[in-house]
Amino acid sequence: MKYFLILFTFIWANAQEVTPDLKLRSATVYNQGAQLKAIANIKLSKGQHSIVFDDLSPSISSESIIIKGLKDIDLNSINYERDYLITDQTSREIDDLINQLEEAQKNQSQTQSKITAYQNEFELLKNNQKLTGEQSDISIAKVNTYANFYRNKIEDINNLIFDLNIKLKKQQEEVQKIQSELHKLRGNQKQYRGKITLDLNVTKASLKNLELSYFVNDAGWYPSYDLKSQDISSDIELTYKANVFQQTGADWSDIDLSLSSAQPNRTETKPELNPYYLNFNRTYRNSRNRFSHVTYNPSIKKVSGTVYDEAGRPLPGVNVILKGTSKGTQTDFDGNYSIQVNNSKSLEFSYLGFKTENIPIYASNISFQMIEDSAMLSEVVVTGYASAKRNDMAVEDAEVEEIVVEKNYTATAVNFKIPQKVNLKSSRDAEQFELDKQSLETKYQYFAAPELSSSVFLIAEVSDWEEIDLLTGEAQIYFDDTYVGTTSILPQNIDDKLTISLGSDQQITLEREQPEKMSSKSFFGGTRIVEKAYDIKMKNNKNRSISLLVQERLPISQNDEIKVEDIKHDATFYDKEKGFLNWELTLDAQSQKTLKYSYKVKYPKGKSINIRD
Numbered sequence: 272m273k274y275f276l277i278l279f280t281f282i283w284a285n286a287q288e289v290t291p292d293l294k295l296r297s298a299t300v301y302n303q304g305a306q307l308k309a310i311a312n313i314k315l316s317k318g319q320h321s322i323v324f325d326d327l328s329p330s331i332s333s334e335s336i337i338i339k340g341l342k343d344i345d346l347n348s349i350n351y352e353r354d355y356l357i358t359d360q361t362s363r364e365i366d367d368l369i370n371q372l373e374e375a376q377k378n379q380s381q382t383q384s385k386i387t388a389y390q391n392e393f394e395l396l397k398n399n400q401k402l403t404g405e406q407s408d409i410s411i412a413k414v415n416t417y418a419n420f421y422r423n424k425i426e427d428i429n430n431l432i433f434d435l436n437i438k439l440k441k442q443q444e445e446v447q448k449i450q451s452e453l454h455k456l457r458g459n460q461k462q463y464r465g466k467i468t469l470d471l472n473v474t475k476a477s478l479k480n481l482e483l484s485y486f487v488n489d490a491g492w493y494p495s496y497d498l499k500s501q502d503i504s505s506d507i508e509l510t511y512k513a514n515v516f517q518q519t520g521a522d523w524s525d526i527d528l529s530l531s532s533a534q535p536n537r538t539e540t541k542p543e544l545n546p547y548y549l550n551f552n553r554t555y556r557n558s559r560n561r562f563s564h565v566t567y568n569p570s571i572k573k574v575s576g577t578v579y580d581e582a583g584r585p586l587p588g589v590n591v592i593l594k595g596t597s598k599g600t601q602t603d604f605d606g607n608y609s610i611q612v613n614n615s616k617s618l619e620f621s622y623l624g625f626k627t628e629n630i631p632i633y634a635s636n637i638s639f640q641m642i643e644d645s646a647m648l649s650e651v652v653v654t655g656y657a658s659a660k661r662n663d664m665a666v667e668d669a670e671v672e673e674i675v676v677e678k679n680y681t682a683t684a685v686n687f688k689i690p691q692k693v694n695l696k697s698s699r700d701a702e703q704f705e706l707d708k709q710s711l712e713t714k715y716q717y718f719a720a721p722e723l724s725s726s727v728f729l730i731a732e733v734s735d736w737e738e739i740d741l742l743t744g745e746a747q748i749y750f751d752d753t754y755v756g757t758t759s760i761l762p763q764n765i766d767d768k769l770t771i772s773l774g775s776d777q778q779i780t781l782e783r784e785q786p787e788k789m790s791s792k793s794f795f796g797g798t799r800i801v802e803k804a805y806d807i808k809m810k811n812n813k814n815r816s817i818s819l820l821v822q823e824r825l826p827i828s829q830n831d832e833i834k835v836e837d838i839k840h841d842a843t844f845y846d847k848e849k850g851f852l853n854w855e856l857t858l859d860a861q862s863q864k865t866l867k868y869s870y871k872v873k874y875p876k877g878k879s880i881n882i883r884d
Contacts, residue, residue, distance in 0.1 A: 297527040302566035305490035327465035328519035335486035343475035490517035496746035503715040514701035533684030565633040575609040576638040721783035726775035733769040804869035821854040840868035
């Protein structure tokens with residue numbers, strides 16, 4: 272037995288090592304990860320060979336590696352490893368940038384020295400321009416000569432310093448630009464790389480065409496959208512875009528690119544099918560994998576949003592942590608939060624009495640409902656109510672290449688094929704591809720929530736959105752050729768209509784006030800009585816009528832000792848469970864209208880409650 276082991280080792284020790292070029296041909300990019308296919312043409316003689324493919328991604332899934340083209344070849348072993356022996360090599364580009372930086376810093380230093388010299392000369396002139404009493408014989412003409420000299424000299428020096436400061440500012444900007452580019456290139460240097468080694472026994476010498484297929488984790492894509500409307504008489508045009516990124520450490524050149532929303536199959540192991548049982552639904556909510564449909568978006572640098580409970584009430588004091596760090600923030604009284612995410616990939620939300628949620632950073636606005644933890648319900652009481660506030664965030668309108676994309680479907684996914692060859696650099700930056708463009712049937716309505724904002728917002732309602740196969744992503748909104756802001760499209764949370772805010776309209780004014788005679792505070796025995804009344808005054812300054820939905824809210828008691836009584840209103844609809852008052856009305860051109868409502872709150876004297884104005 273030992274004899275054969277020694278012989279086997281001897282054979283492979285004498286195997287010919289070949290390091291062929293591996294040409295990447297195609298990539299199927301999933302939301303997280305990509306399946307790559309590459310080919311290598313190798314002329315192999317009969318006998319033992321060790322084929323080494325190096326300079327590969329360090330995040331290859333080893334069990335996903337497939338080799339094709341093994342005619343007249345016995346594959347003895349496949350080995351994948353990270354090659355830590357490769358040291359950082361300063362590239363020619365980095366050398367050039369270092370030289371540019373040194374030259375720019377030298378110029379900057381010279382300019383600063385000139386400014387300092389002129390400033391010293393200026394101080395010298397100031398200190399020597401006084402005429403002493405001993406110089407009494409100096410004539411007025413000489414005084415004028417001295418004055419003109421100093422005036423002209425000081426003016427010249429000030430002008431020179433001014434011009435040099437402008438020059439210095441440009442030089443500083445140039446230094447910063449070079450430093451930024453140098454930092455980016457150094458970040459792309461290869462600290463370690465992946466390597467696949469094939470041990471082969473070639474039974475017949477010939478030119479071999481090997482095809483290598485493997486899965487990498489450091490690539491992905493995420494959808495984004497443009498929603499554009501010219502006016503309220505036109506439908507919304509939706510542009511469906513894909514943002515593709517790869518950080519494998521090597522650029523992808525002239526490849527076939529496909530995109531898929533499916534879950535990738537990383538192994539060739541046969542799946543096991545389990546029994547499919549039916550039963551009556553139970554009243555139980557499982558939070559596990561609630562956010563499995565969303566994927567990390569590396570372009571997001573800041574996240575804002577609102578956290579609610581299951582009844583739709585905001586949760587103050589929720590801990591929002593960048594997962595894997597100790598950095599975080601808390602939601603405010605209205606459940607709102609905002610956090611810089613740096614390079615973190617997910618947020619962790621935790622709150623006493625609720626299940627902890629881990630959510631991938633997929634959009635700049637992440638708002639959701641936390642689920643109560645039944646094991647802790649007896650320990651927790653949550654109070655407060657509010658409505659989500661509109662959140663706008665400006666982003667650049669990136670140029671997108673217009674292409675015709677082949678689209679096909681599977682039972683659980685949407686797939687896109689980019690028709691032309693693609694070049695994709697290894698970078699944190701994503702490249703955009705336009706996938707589809709459609710016109711959506713749209714209904715417009717104005718909306719106002721006077722308690723939260725004095726602005727009136729134009730709302731677009733899109734029906735039949737299900738036919739578009741939208742995925743979770745951010746949308747940039749444009750109205751009347753004006754950038755309005757962003758919104759998050761969450762198909763799993765949309766009912767029959769997709770609602771989009773198109774911004775406020777300054778031609779419709781709104782004012783919410785409390786008539787002094789109608790609002791008061793008083794006592795009756797051991798009970799405190801707070802009377803609230805509101806007038807909502809609206810005016811339509813447009814030359815046409817508008818359809819308007821106004822929404823206000825009444826407080827909801829969560830304690831038997833707190834009573835909300837004597838409710839009066841002229842609203843179209845009153846939702847007693849949530850306390851919402853809705854007015855659906857038409858406001859004629861150049862007309863105005865006043866809405867009214869009032870109520871009383873009674874509670875024990877000596878206690879305080881969170882009643883608002």
